[in-house]
Amino acid sequence: MKHDDLVDLIRDGVAGERGGRWADLGAGEGAFTRALADLLGPEASIVAVDRDASALRGLGGNIETRVADFTRPLDLHDLDGVLMANSLHFVRDKQPVLESVRRMITPGGRLIVVEYGADRGNPWVPYPFVYARWEKIAAQAGFRKTRLLKTVPSRWLGSMYSAVSET
Ligand SMILES: C[S@@+](CC[C@H](N)C(=O)[O-])C[C@H]1O[C@@H](n2cnc3c(N)ncnc32)[C@H](O)[C@@H]1O
Helix, strand or coil: CCHHHHHHHHHHHHCCCCCCEEEEECCCCCHHHHHHHHHHCCCCEEEEEECCHHHHCCCCCCEEEEECCCCCCCCCCCEEEEEEECCHHHCCCHHHHHHHHHHHEEEEEEEEEEEECCCCCCCCCCCCCCHHHHHHHHHHCCCEEEEEEEEEEECCCEEEEEEEEEC
């Protein structure tokens, strides 16, 4: 996907907000981190977290990088938002991870999730979840006002969607 398409996928989740402190969990090479940075502007501070140090190597500027496993305590708190793009599908037991993500975010802050619209996994996308399931998973972890932002066709697993929830 082109940069502008990634920006469009998460744009309504950011809802015109500028600045603030956000984290991108499972940032990889930072394609969505850069999209988030464009939307939030230069005054934002963004921490890109990935367990793969080499993936994060190309990031810099106002994006801080941290090599860490997001299923373990991260010492991140008072965030205005968290982005998880194609990373939550690596986690089988999502509840404890999502509860700890919720605690990282200040009340009224946001979680933006980008995922494949599939319920059956494969070796590369082991535990995907369609949007209807995400609504329930997010509510169980204490997130509110979950809504679908956008769905786009994907050559992998048919489609990709973005959704936003509030704390
Ligand atoms: C498919 S890539 C997605 C990268 C990026 N978010 C994107 O959409 O372009 C998934 C990334 O999540 C990272 N990841 C998966 N599980 C993780 C975990 N428990 N802690 C930290 N990073 C993780 C992987 O290392 C990989 O870089």
